[in-house]
Amino acid sequence: MQDMLADLREAQPVSSITSKKPLQTSGTTERKQARSLLLANAEKGSGGINTSNFSRDTGGSELAARQTVEVTSSIEALEAVEESSTGGGSGGAPGGRSLDEITRVMNANKNAVFNIYQRALRKNxxxxxxxxxxxxxxxxxSMTACEIVSSDLNDKRLERKLxxxxxxxxxxxxNVEEITVNFPIEFLPP
Incomplete structure (x- = not known):
């Protein structure tokens, strides 16, 4: 630190830097931009696109190639389980619990289930x-039995609460028979 201050002491005095010479502006003139040049180009078009440099495969009126994504639906899984489950559903015995009825009740209780998930989400x-x-x-x-068949959460404590x-x-x-169904619920953070 002392070495840096020593260098400052040896620097030029301020009086030599702040000389009282007047500014010299002789011989230079201000350049002005001609506005007429700007306005003249304003009405011109772009000139188009020169397509002579493109190959024949470029451009055209065809649609671009599309990519597809396969999406799995919980409804398809429910329908498959419902048809194979005992005593009910649209494909089961008359008057059984339908897929729509089960989905409607589960959706009505979704908030309570997702509140448990939201609390666990704060920790992880x-x-x-x-x-x-x-x-x-x-x-x-009433539900006589409930268990988890598969889970991607890997959180036993949360799964037990769910x-x-x-x-x-x-x-x-x-007035229906007892029915067993598999019902998937996807848990994603908001």
Whole structure:
């Protein structure tokens, strides 16, 4: 630090820098931009695109190639399970619980299930995935059994809480046989 200050002491005195010589402006003139040049080009077109340098494959009126993405739907999974499940559904016994009815009740209770997920998400922000519940619904609408068939969450504590909450859902009494369905729920952060 002292060496730097020593260099400053040896610098030129300020008086030599601040000489009182007047500014010299003789011989130079101000250049003005002609506005007429700007306005003259304003009405011109772009001149188009020179396509002579392009190959024959460029341009044209055809649609570009498209890419497709396969999406899995929980409705398809429910329909497949519903047809194979015992005693119900649109493909089962008459008067059974339909896929629409089960989906409607699960959607009505979605907030309570997702609140549990939101709390766990605060501790682990990377928590996401699909959980497939196997639910056995009694004729009185109560759930006699609920377990997780598969889960991408990899959080046993959260999965246990979700099972306990889903098991409390009541589907309403109906004169049907007991039915077992697999119901997937996808958990994604907002």
């Amino acid at each position: 922000p990377l928590l996401r995935g699909t959980v497939v519940f196997r639910m056995t619904i009694a004729p009185d609408g 099972v306990l909450r889903v098991k409390r859902i009541n589907f309403g009494a109906k």
